Amino acid sequence: MSRSTPGQVMSWLATLLTANVALAGAPAGSPGFALERLALNPGAAGSLLLGTGELLSQGELRLSTVWHYQHKPVLLASGNAHYQIIGNRLTTHLSAAYSPTTWLELSAQLPLVAFQRGQDAVAQGFAAPTPFGVSTPSLGARLGVLSQLRGHAMDLALGLSLGLPLGNASGLPPELGAHVTPQVMVGRRLGWFRLGLEAQALLRKRIDATPDAAIQQAAQGSELRLGAVAATLGQRLRWEVNVVGTSPLVDSAKSMEVLVGGRYLLNTSVELFAVGGVGLGASAGTPLYRVMVGSAFGGVSPTWMKGESSVNCSPGFKHTVDECPELDEDQDGIRNVVDKCPFESGILERGGCPFLDQDGDGIEDSRDGCPTEVGLVAYQGCPMPDGDQDGVADEVDSCPADYGPADNRGCPRRDKDGDGIEDDVDACPLQPGEAKFKGCPEEDRDGDGLANSLDSCPDMAGKTENHGCPDHEIPMVYLERDRFVLLGRVFFAPNQPKLEARSHAQLDWVARVIKEHPEFHHISVGAHSDNRGFAQTNLYMTQAQAQAVQWYLIERGVEPERLEARGYGDTRPIGDNNMVRGREQNRRVEFKIVQPD
Missing domain, CATH: 2.40.160.40 (monomeric porin ompg)
Structure with missing residues (x-):
């Protein structure tokens, strides 16, 4: 109009x-x-x-x-x-x-x-x-x-x-x-x-x-x-x-x-x-x-x-776990996105789940391949079967999932990594290596097939899928070529450089891995924040937090000369500071392996 x-x-x-x-x-x-x-x-x-x-x-x-x-x-x-x-x-x-x-x-x-x-x-x-x-x-x-x-x-x-x-x-x-x-x-x-x-x-x-x-x-x-x-x-x-x-x-x-x-x-x-x-x-x-x-x-x-x-x-609304990855349904301090049991209160070491053992074999259900059958740790909680039907009982079969002759300990004759060393004598069958290292690319102290630099338990034989640790050890830290990867977060008291008690188990694992790897001559402890607050204040706070982690590791037996503490404030974000999830990602502590020039 x-x-x-x-x-x-x-x-x-x-x-x-x-x-x-x-x-x-x-x-x-x-x-x-x-x-x-x-x-x-x-x-x-x-x-x-x-x-x-x-x-x-x-x-x-x-x-x-x-x-x-x-x-x-x-x-x-x-x-x-x-x-x-x-x-x-x-x-x-x-x-x-x-x-x-x-x-x-x-x-x-x-x-x-x-x-x-x-x-x-x-x-x-x-x-x-x-x-x-x-x-x-x-x-x-x-x-x-x-x-x-x-x-x-x-x-x-x-x-x-x-x-x-x-x-x-x-x-x-x-x-x-x-x-x-x-x-x-x-x-x-x-x-x-x-x-x-x-x-x-x-x-x-x-x-x-x-x-x-x-x-x-x-x-x-x-x-x-x-x-x-x-x-x-x-x-x-x-x-x-x-x-x-x-x-x-x-x-x-x-x-x-x-x-x-x-x-x-x-x-x-x-x-x-x-x-x-x-x-x-x-x-x-x-x-x-x-x-x-x-x-x-x-x-x-x-x-x-x-x-x-x-x-x-939002509070009071019905929702699914997938809808709200940043919430904590069971109030156990573990976000839905990483909580394997979002409706049961548990602890970080068990992925947010409580200890459950239905068959009473002493192996937690979350790690038990046969949670309703009594089994052995060597077989991931299952009885000793002959899974590959090669005539070699799994109890003595070095390759229980692969058909192979008895004179080769139940394993097929093959070279998976193509390094010219047969898998039955190759200590690292999935990694090309040299004969002087028994088929591994470098030293492997515990002989479990995983090089020391990638082995979270270098002095205990374990499995590659468990980061080199035996079944009864669930590592909270695993290694990459240039850094430590933590399975949980390091928590501080609000607006303070004071470590919370729930971070101790995680940092104890960090100290253990550093001490068991003398080849890591220098570790950089870096603390980061989101962009809320003043940039200079964030810088001071993260420096103090990094030093708090450094002193905790020294108290656990790590040599001081192998550590350095650096606070980066909000200068190195890895997530979007405009989103709750992004800010959560930016508040972190990282451990870098500093290689010599």
Whole structure:
């Protein structure tokens, strides 16, 4: 609905704001058109107003009720006089959206006029608007072509909406025939927010301008509408900013609206929201400002991608362990993402699980290959079978899982690592080596097939898959060529360089590995923080924390000259400091093996 706007605005809007003012009202007996210019996004996936290419999840139904106020949506200009044909308009907007499949969303919208009022312009040929009634209903369908949830680079959907000429409360004569609106919607998640673009073409019958020289109504017809939105993600309270522009195809009067909205998840089935903004331009149907307040029921919980925390992780909401990797369901101090028993309180050494031994053979179920059968440690808690059926009992079979002759200790004759040394005499059958090291690339003190530099238990024969330790030892530290890898975290008292007791077991393993590897001449202890607080304070704090770890290792028997402490503050992040998970990753202690030049 057309209106005049102030001319003193930014220069790039000058053409838009100085366009010819068109009459949105129509003289009695003249053809009418749909008054509702701004449509809602019925599924509201990604945005309340604009499509972002994302559809409701399969089987979800969303019902919405919106109270919508428009200020001065229809102004009449006759010479220097202006008439508010519709000065105030309040509608109740009902909408429903349903997705029978992952790629199809169906919708219906019904605007009901609860109240509207305007100036008396009967003398100018305009009847007073009806105070209440039905505006233009619409039916729609959207087809999801691409989806980030299905592994694509972006969300892309095509839509089609049909406006039905059944309304009687636009303040105008009934619209001429149905109108059709094809749509293209595209969007992408970018961390904690998403961007979306929507393009649509409103296709309807043309209404030519009135020939009255004193009161002229601009031509009405098909038009292009473009919109962009930026919206936040993953929180119970979310925000969005929408910019919508309209360009008619029958005249030069353009318009634009800027609207800001907020939405709050009351629970997993109810959402409250509000949108408000201003309009600029002379295109028919743009109010001076509009405000919308509403609620939605059903499919209102936003989707989440693997690795993200769902909005259902908010207190009081039901959720799965996969939805909330950063929470600690059993309150045992171990996050869900690393807790093998997220609903049973346990300890870090057992992966967050309690000690369970169903068969009573002294081997914990989490390490017992046969938890309901009494077995031996040598066979990972299972009885002594002949698993490969080679006639050599597993008790004396050096290769119990591979068929081989008895004269070769039950192993096949082969050379897995291709170093020219047969596996039956190769101490490191999976690593190319030299004959002087019994087939290993370097010294292997305990002869377990794993080089000392990669062996967490270099003085006890173990298994490669257990980082060189025997079955009864579960190492909390394993080695790479240039660093120690800790299976748990080092914890400090809040805002202090004081070690917490739960870190002692982890650091005891670090001290043990250092002492058992004299070939590691120098170890650098590095402490890191996230970017919260002052950078210089973070630097001082991490230096003190690194020194606290250094002194703990010295107290456990590590030579002081083999250690150095370095605090890096927040200068070396490995995660995104804008995310809770990223900040958690950045608060860490690292142990680097410094090789001599």
